[in-house]
Amino acid sequence: MRSSGSPTERHRGRRTTKLGALALCAVTVVLAGCASADPTPGASSHASTAQASTFKAPPQKAGSEITVWTDSTRLPSVQKYEKAHPDVKMNVVTYDGGADGSTYLQTKVQLFDRVGKGWPDVVFGTPNDTTWASQPTKPGATAFAAPVDENGLVPQATLDGFAKGSLTPCQYDGHTYCLRNDIAQVVLWYNKSLMDKWGYSVPTTWPQYEALGKKVAKEHPGYLVGSVGDTNSQESYFWSSQCPAFDQTKPGTLRVDLGDSHCTRMSSLLDGLISAKAVSKQGFFSQGFAKNSGSKVLMAVGPSWYGQYLFKTAFKTPAKQVAAAPPLTWPGDTAPATGNVGGGVWMVSSHSANLKASAALATWLTTSNDNQATAPTYPAYTPAAKAWLANPANSDYFADDVSTPFEQAAQSVWTGWATTKFSDATAWSSIVLPALTAGHSLTSTLPAWQKAISDEARANGYQVAGK
Amino acid sequence: MTLLETQRVVVPASRTDAGPRRRSGGRAGYLFVAGYTLFLLAFGVFPTCYAFYLAFTNSMGQFTGLNQFVKVAKDYRFLPAFEHILIYLVLWLVVLVVLTVLSAVLLRSRVGPRTSAVLRFLYYIPGALAGVASVLVWLFMLDPDVSPVSWLLSALGMNSFAAVLSPGNLPVIFLLIAFWTGAGGWIVVMYGALNNIPDEVIEAARVDGAGPWRIAWSVQIPMVRQWIVYMTILAFASGTQLFVEPQLLQTASLGRVSPTWSPNQLAYVFAFQQGDFNGAAAISVFLLAVGLIAAGLLVSRSSMFRLDEK
Numbered sequence: 001m002r003s004s005g006s007p008t009e010r011h012r013g014r015r016t017t018k019l020g021a022l023a024l025c026a027v028t029v030v031l032a033g034c035a036s037a038d039p040t041p042g043a044s045s046h047a048s049t050a051q052a053s054t055f056k057a058p059p060q061k062a063g064s065e066i067t068v069w070t071d072s073t074r075l076p077s078v079q080k081y082e083k084a085h086p087d088v089k090m091n092v093v094t095y096d097g098g099a100d101g102s103t104y105l106q107t108k109v110q111l112f113d114r115v116g117k118g119w120p121d122v123v124f125g126t127p128n129d130t131t132w133a134s135q136p137t138k139p140g141a142t143a144f145a146a147p148v149d150e151n152g153l154v155p156q157a158t159l160d161g162f163a164k165g166s167l168t169p170c171q172y173d174g175h176t177y178c179l180r181n182d183i184a185q186v187v188l189w190y191n192k193s194l195m196d197k198w199g200y201s202v203p204t205t206w207p208q209y210e211a212l213g214k215k216v217a218k219e220h221p222g223y224l225v226g227s228v229g230d231t232n233s234q235e236s237y238f239w240s241s242q243c244p245a246f247d248q249t250k251p252g253t254l255r256v257d258l259g260d261s262h263c264t265r266m267s268s269l270l271d272g273l274i275s276a277k278a279v280s281k282q283g284f285f286s287q288g289f290a291k292n293s294g295s296k297v298l299m300a301v302g303p304s305w306y307g308q309y310l311f312k313t314a315f316k317t318p319a320k321q322v323a324a325a326p327p328l329t330w331p332g333d334t335a336p337a338t339g340n341v342g343g344g345v346w347m348v349s350s351h352s353a354n355l356k357a358s359a360a361l362a363t364w365l366t367t368s369n370d371n372q373a374t375a376p377t378y379p380a381y382t383p384a385a386k387a388w389l390a391n392p393a394n395s396d397y398f399a400d401d402v403s404t405p406f407e408q409a410a411q412s413v414w415t416g417w418a419t420t421k422f423s424d425a426t427a428w429s430s431i432v433l434p435a436l437t438a439g440h441s442l443t444s445t446l447p448a449w450q451k452a453i454s455d456e457a458r459a460n461g462y463q464v465a466g467k
Numbered sequence: 468m469t470l471l472e473t474q475r476v477v478v479p480a481s482r483t484d485a486g487p488r489r490r491s492g493g494r495a496g497y498l499f500v501a502g503y504t505l506f507l508l509a510f511g512v513f514p515t516c517y518a519f520y521l522a523f524t525n526s527m528g529q530f531t532g533l534n535q536f537v538k539v540a541k542d543y544r545f546l547p548a549f550e551h552i553l554i555y556l557v558l559w560l561v562v563l564v565v566l567t568v569l570s571a572v573l574l575r576s577r578v579g580p581r582t583s584a585v586l587r588f589l590y591y592i593p594g595a596l597a598g599v600a601s602v603l604v605w606l607f608m609l610d611p612d613v614s615p616v617s618w619l620l621s622a623l624g625m626n627s628f629a630a631v632l633s634p635g636n637l638p639v640i641f642l643l644i645a646f647w648t649g650a651g652g653w654i655v656v657m658y659g660a661l662n663n664i665p666d667e668v669i670e671a672a673r674v675d676g677a678g679p680w681r682i683a684w685s686v687q688i689p690m691v692r693q694w695i696v697y698m699t700i701l702a703f704a705s706g707t708q709l710f711v712e713p714q715l716l717q718t719a720s721l722g723r724v725s726p727t728w729s730p731n732q733l734a735y736v737f738a739f740q741q742g743d744f745n746g747a748a749a750i751s752v753f754l755l756a757v758g759l760i761a762a763g764l765l766v767s768r769s770s771m772f773r774l775d776e777k
Contacts, residue, residue, distance in 0.1 A: 034529075034531045035525055035531050103740050106740060110738070230721065287613070434632070434634055434723055459741065
């Protein structure tokens with residue numbers, strides 16, 4: 001006798017099978033007939049778009065108010081312009097646009113793009129901001145940054161006046177989307193008073209730096225020749241070593257090869273100095289460093305703004321002690337190469353109803369001697385940089401003239417380290433620094449760092465090439 | 468809660484005799500719940516529906532089925548984020564349940580009424596501080612350079628803020644912050660629940676020869692079981708939403724904490740750094756599903772809504 005012979009049961013069974021088949025069909029149809037989750041993969045990188053001029057200015061309203069977003073450091077400059085140009089109506093907003101890894105501007109622009117209003121007219125941002133601002137944030141949207149080389153916004157002659165390579169992070173698809181405010185070329189800072197007192201000569205090459213560091217560790221324990229613990233230390237060291245960590249070989253393709261000898265030569269140099277305790281694993285800018293070790297910094301490989309912001313403001317090193325030397329070189333390298341730690345940009349919004357006033361402001365802020373001669377950091381616009389160096393306020397504090405090392409370094413920034421859609425600080429500070437704190441060597445952490453950069457790059461739409 | 472539910476069941480039987488009054492009471496009732504309902508619809512239900520819409524479409528508005536979910540689940544940060552939150556949740560729920568119930572039982576039966584009131588007030592204070600302020604307090608506590616308990620931190624082998632923030636310590640740090648801000652309120656609630664147990668019940672247990680521990684374990688805790696389940700569900704839901712703590716710690720530590728430590732942070736990065744609102748919505752729906760499944764399991768396993776208790 002069959003156990004499941006009753007008609008109702010058989011009927012129910014058939015119905016279940018039918019339902020199951022139907023559900024299966026539905027799922028298959030849903031899955032097969034669905035659009036891709038990411039309809040335009042190319043749109044998220046700069047790979048695909050090599051269009052000619054596509055920027056159409058929105059209707060202009062002469063004399064209309066412009067909204068300016070600035071970081072607090074650049075606020076006095078904007079206020080100065082406001083005072084000198086009472087005819088320009090301005091609404092000035094301070095935000096944390098200068099901070100490392102701030103995504104405030106990007107967040108806000110994404111939201112403005114969704115509601116179709118609210119964009120500021122002129123903003124101060126990081127070079128990383130230009131990578132997304134030069135592309136539409138979603139299909140159908142207009143890229144936030146206006147190409148300033150179009151519609152006569154900024155004359156080509158002005159653009160040509162910027163330091164070599166300093167506008168590279170602003171340029172996509174053959175257009176320029178920002179004006180570089182300042183550059184942060186890496187030099188070798190040193191305490192001249194201590195060096196003279198101890199009879200040390202200033203190193204000019206990396207091997208000399210390494211040797212001196214080890215000597216200092218032995219003869220003056222506790223004194224430091226550098227730090228790797230900050231969010232930007234990788235730019236001071238690995239960028240200066242021409243390590244292909246963020247090497248954009250073509251638009252949208254990033255070569256990440258930390259096994260390259262340009263990277264390992266730096267990591268083993270630093271490992272030696274870290275274990276000798278001549279290079280600190282704690283960041284210069286970390287809590288308590290200035291108080292505990294600020295007076296023990298003999299040398300620091302870092303950007304041009306270290307002089308005023310680190311030694312003078314944070315460490316309170318007395319005047320006439322600190323000096324800058326040109327970037328260190330590697331034996332066998334034909335031309336000096338150095339890194340770049342920050343440096344802001346000004347962007348004009350493509351949605352501005354007063355592009356003329358917006359562009360005029362951005363131009364004045366970046367190129368005018370009136371503003372830049374007294375600016376807090378080294379200007380990217382070459383004539384303005386000369387005026388900046390000539391201003392005693394920018395050089396009085398130092399033991400020597402910083403002009404030569406600054407100008408030399410400004411021309412030597414290695415262009416193989418690209419400004420990417422994601423910050424180069426994230427992987428360094430969340431993967432490498434905790435590993436160093438846990439006692440691992442820098443060299444042993446390179447594979448993890450490489451993986452973190454590659455993963456992040458892919459998530460941001462880049463093709464990643466290894467060697 | 469049990470009492471209220473029981474009354475509601477009884478109501479229909481006696482409905483006929485007091486018609487008009489009840490109806491006007493009903494209107495006032497509607498008025499009272501209207502404000503809440505409006506806010507719930509505007510800031511709870513509508514955003515949830517919108518999140519579902521986003522999660523099943525792409526940036527062009529095309530229907531994508533489950534593709535968004537597959538995409539975010541394949542993301543390299545997805546599994547670590549969920550793993551972090553899982554470790555944190557297990558620690559947080561166990562510690563929360565054990566310590567709040569234990570504290571409430573002790574406050575109820577082993578501490579004098581006046582001391583108990585003072586202690587309950589003290590426990591409640593941290594919860595009254597805004598979330599961000601609480602985290603800031605902990606940033607000071609955890610930085611050996613400024614912490615009043617730096618001796619304790621160095622005794623544990625942590626001499627710098629960086630060492631305190633090593634990846635392995637993070638779940639414990641978030642647990643400390645969450646417990647400090649959240650547990651006090653729950654102790655007060657548990658205490659209230661224990662207060663609802665009639666004295667005769669405790670008395671009867673005592674007459675039967677039960678000691679304080681026996682009473683706690685066999686009488687008090689089973690009788691507040693539904694409150695414990697309720698607390699667990701809410702703590703689970705808020706635990707999966709962890710965002711402010713890791714985000715602030717990430718900024719304060721100059722990036723030493725991953726910006727995608729928790730799933731909510733990952734959703735934030737998807738939305739506002741990658742401009743992928745659909746992917747972000749898919750992660751949120753994942754979290755919602757996890758929360759609902761966990762709540763469903765807890766409710767059905769503990770028979771939380773059973774009405775025939777008394």
